[in-house]
Amino acid sequence: MSACCETPAFVPPKNPPHAGQLRTVVLIGPPNSGKSTLFNRLTGLRQKVANFPGVTVEQRMGLMAGVGRADLTLIDLPGIYSLDPYSEDARVSIDVLRGKMVGTPKPDAVLMVLDSLHLTRQLMLAAPVLALGLPTLVLLNMSDLMDARGGHIDALELARELGAPVAQISAVNGTGLDAVPLFLNQQTDRAAAKPLTLPVVGNAASAHSWAAQVSHRTGYRAPLSVEGTRKIDSVLLHRIWGPLLFLLVVIGVFEVVFSIGQPLSDGFGVILADVGNLIRPLLPAGWLQSLILDGAWKGISSVLVFLPQILLLFLFIGILEDSGYLSRAALIADRVMRTTGLNGKAFIPLLSAYACAVPAIMATRTIENKRDRMATILVAPFMTCSARLPVYMLLIAAFIPNITYLHGFLGLRTLTMLGLYLAGFVGAMTTAWLLKSSILKSSETPFILELPQYRMPTLRSLALRLLDRAKVFLRQAGTIILCVTLALWVLAHLPVIQSPSGQISAPELADSVIGRLGHFIEPAIQPLGFNWKIGIGLLSSVLAREVMVSTMGTLYGAEADTHALSLQTALHHDMTLGGALALMIFFAFAMQCTSTMAVVRRETNSWRWPAFQFLYMLALAWIAAYAVNHLAMVFC
Amino acid sequence: MLSELKVGESGVLIGLDLPESVQNHLMHMGFVPDALVTVLLRAPAGDPTVYSVDGMEIALRRETAAAIRMRPATADVPQLEAAQ
Numbered sequence: 001m002s003a004c005c006e007t008p009a010f011v012p013p014k015n016p017p018h019a020g021q022l023r024t025v026v027l028i029g030p031p032n033s034g035k036s037t038l039f040n041r042l043t044g045l046r047q048k049v050a051n052f053p054g055v056t057v058e059q060r061m062g063l064m065a066g067v068g069r070a071d072l073t074l075i076d077l078p079g080i081y082s083l084d085p086y087s088e089d090a091r092v093s094i095d096v097l098r099g100k101m102v103g104t105p106k107p108d109a110v111l112m113v114l115d116s117l118h119l120t121r122q123l124m125l126a127a128p129v130l131a132l133g134l135p136t137l138v139l140l141n142m143s144d145l146m147d148a149r150g151g152h153i154d155a156l157e158l159a160r161e162l163g164a165p166v167a168q169i170s171a172v173n174g175t176g177l178d179a180v181p182l183f184l185n186q187q188t189d190r191a192a193a194k195p196l197t198l199p200v201v202g203n204a205a206s207a208h209s210w211a212a213q214v215s216h217r218t219g220y221r222a223p224l225s226v227e228g229t230r231k232i233d234s235v236l237l238h239r240i241w242g243p244l245l246f247l248l249v250v251i252g253v254f255e256v257v258f259s260i261g262q263p264l265s266d267g268f269g270v271i272l273a274d275v276g277n278l279i280r281p282l283l284p285a286g287w288l289q290s291l292i293l294d295g296a297w298k299g300i301s302s303v304l305v306f307l308p309q310i311l312l313l314f315l316f317i318g319i320l321e322d323s324g325y326l327s328r329a330a331l332i333a334d335r336v337m338r339t340t341g342l343n344g345k346a347f348i349p350l351l352s353a354y355a356c357a358v359p360a361i362m363a364t365r366t367i368e369n370k371r372d373r374m375a376t377i378l379v380a381p382f383m384t385c386s387a388r389l390p391v392y393m394l395l396i397a398a399f400i401p402n403i404t405y406l407h408g409f410l411g412l413r414t415l416t417m418l419g420l421y422l423a424g425f426v427g428a429m430t431t432a433w434l435l436k437s438s439i440l441k442s443s444e445t446p447f448i449l450e451l452p453q454y455r456m457p458t459l460r461s462l463a464l465r466l467l468d469r470a471k472v473f474l475r476q477a478g479t480i481i482l483c484v485t486l487a488l489w490v491l492a493h494l495p496v497i498q499s500p501s502g503q504i505s506a507p508e509l510a511d512s513v514i515g516r517l518g519h520f521i522e523p524a525i526q527p528l529g530f531n532w533k534i535g536i537g538l539l540s541s542v543l544a545r546e547v548m549v550s551t552m553g554t555l556y557g558a559e560a561d562t563h564a565l566s567l568q569t570a571l572h573h574d575m576t577l578g579g580a581l582a583l584m585i586f587f588a589f590a591m592q593c594t595s596t597m598a599v600v601r602r603e604t605n606s607w608r609w610p611a612f613q614f615l616y617m618l619a620l621a622w623i624a625a626y627a628v629n630h631l632a633m634v635f636c
Numbered sequence: 637m638l639s640e641l642k643v644g645e646s647g648v649l650i651g652l653d654l655p656e657s658v659q660n661h662l663m664h665m666g667f668v669p670d671a672l673v674t675v676l677l678r679a680p681a682g683d684p685t686v687y688s689v690d691g692m693e694i695a696l697r698r699e700t701a702a703a704i705r706m707r708p709a710t711a712d713v714p715q716l717e718a719a720q
Contacts, residue, residue, distance in 0.1 A: 081661065081664035081665070082660070082664050084657075084660060117691070118690070118691050118692050120690060120691070121664075121665070121666050121690045121691070121692060124664055203660075203663075204659075204660050204663030204664050204668065205663060205668045205669060207663075207664075208663065208664075208666070208668040208671075209668070222691045229693070230676065233676075233677065233686070233693075234677065237677055237679060237680065237686070238680070239678075239680045240680075242679075242680040243680050331679045331684060331686070331695050332679060332680055332681070334679060334681070334683070334684055334695075334697070335679070335681035335683065338697070344684075344697065368657075445658075446654070446658050446696070446697065446699070446700040447684060447695070447696065447697045447700065448658075448661060448662065448665065448694065448695075448696060448700070449684070449694065449695040449696075450665065450692065450693070450694055450695075451686060451692075451693040451694070451695060
């Protein structure tokens with residue numbers, strides 16, 4: 001069930017062990033120095049990258065096929081400032097680097113990535129890493145920005161100072177990377193690495209003064225570009241404009257997702273329906289045709305329709321992440337976060353939960369304090385993940401009229417969507433406050449946030465993100481959603497009825513196995529304004545939220561009254577506005593996702609927390625849906 | 637104290653009165669004795685504040701900044717800054 005957002009396990013090649021042979025190379029460097037971008041370049045893989053510290057939280061391995069050395073394993077590590085472990089992700093890096101990580105090969109060579117724009121500070125890591133005595137190539141990343149913005153460094157002199165080769169590269173543009181295979185080939189020949197005596201660097205202060213001296217002697221001049229970033233920040237973090245622009249950005253994103261995304265999705269839906277109609281004559285009429293077209297295809301295409309809108313949303317998330325705006329958003333939101341008692345570092349994991357809770361929960365590893373980390377894990381599934389979008393969009397398009405305000409700038413549908421995102425956020429913050437003032441109380445830990453310089457997102461990186469997201473979405477449709485829709489179709493057509501004339505036919509939907517199950521649970525959900533079909537959807541969507549939509553597609557497609565209708569029209573048949581609003585609120589709060597439960601179990605090492613979380617969120621969802629349904633009955 | 641500086645003002649760091657681990661982390665981000673720290677801007681809510689140190693921009697909450705001892709930046713720029 002790890003369909004969401006995880007990469008398959010990596011198996012290192014089993015070379016015959018050769019004495020002194022180079023096999024494993026490790027990438028190390030401070031946070032946000034661009035290690036993962038370089039990893040992707042060198043391996044040809046697609047590890048997630050973005051412009052904020054702490055994107056990578058566990059080690060990742062790949063073969064260096066990108067530079068023609070598929071015989072070598074490259075390990076990408078979370079960024080570290082020093083070799084003292086201060087958080088769980090830093091501990092991983094240090095253990096791997098020292099060859100103490102069980103199941104990970106001991107590194108034979110090191111690629112140390114340093115951000116040229118902040119070299120003095122980044123050099124503090126160089127001394128302890130070089131002191132490990134492994135052959136090391138120092139890569140001064142972001143040399144493109146360095147040149148463009150008038151910085152300077154004497155790379156040769158730096159190499160002499162460090163006793164290690166130095167290359168200036170740009171991982172984003174792929175320039176200067178020939179230095180890597182050159183260095184590795186030399187290591188394979190085993191030119192004896194000259195051990196260099198670096199000053200013993202005991203504490204941070206002496207590390208800093210050593211780094212400052214080295215950068216002075218190598219003629220380092222930091223680029224002046226900070227000015228540009230500061231000018232942008234003086235607007236984006238302005239007392240009035242800052243929050244206003246933040247709000248405008250959010251509203252703008254949803255407006256585009258609706259106004260441009262909706263027609264795209266509608267068009268895509270027409271294409272999907274046409275494909276179904278093309279296949280129909282190819283299949284013999286009867287149960288097989290019904291299973292494939294009315295069961296599987298109808299169910300899957302009802303979810304697939306939302307692909308254009310989801311990709312649009314991810315395009316915006318990608319632009320925000322790559323530009324460096326996210327750290328600024330963290331700054332704006334810190335006031336809210338601290339009143340709830342959440343750790344300042346919780347913000348970035350929570351923000352990434354807007355895409356998917358699974359990587360968000362893994363990203364909590366950057367939080368040092370155990371109780372703070374637990375609280376963040378427990379509230380992350382409240383954030384509106386992209387799997388909720390198909391459910392929201394279906395119900396909004398079906399039940400919320402397309403009214404606009406402010407000369408078409410602000411639509412009622414956008415407002416509804418915004419309200420649902422807000423509901424999730426409020427649910428998260430309230431829960432965090434409850435947890436932090438009761439079972440997870442802890443002393444406040446300081447908030448230290450690095451604001452990276454702004455950079456223009458590259459088309460390549462945005463395109464790769466969208467491609468990856470589309471793949472995840474299609475894989476989900478081809479696995480979980482396909483299985484569930486097939487199972488539902490079968491259950492909706494059993495038990496078969498034999499008429500007196502001996503003819504075999506399917507039962508009425510209400511009399512089928514699924515119909516009886518639905519009617520059995522109906523009393524529990526009737527107060528929320530849900531009919532039995534929604535009940536089945538709620539059960540099946542525990543696997544993954546999008547399954548709700550495909551379940552509706554299959555069930556309404558199997559019913560005689562609604563068979564020929566589009567899903568939006570079919571829903572109107574037996575659902576009120578109150579029920580629709582209640583269903584959306586239910587999805588805002590309920591933890592309908594087995595992938596998330598599995599990752600919470602893994603990260604907390606017990607079933608207790610995911611069970612508590614599931615029940616708590618279910619109770620909250622039920623109460624909120626009940627309230628919304630009853631309020632709607634009064635007012636509408 | 638660092639928290640007492642106004643936006644646009646600079647000071648030279650003397651020392652940090654923080655737990656060992658936090659102190660270490662801050663020092664690796666450039667908050668070392670003799671470093672020149674400038675107050676860049678405050679977040680819209682008035683806190684945290686963004687400081688410029690060592691060419692980097694770091695945001696700290698008020699209570700953390702209140703544990704960082706500073707002295708006024710004088711005309712004779714400390715050697716560490718001159719190095720950059």
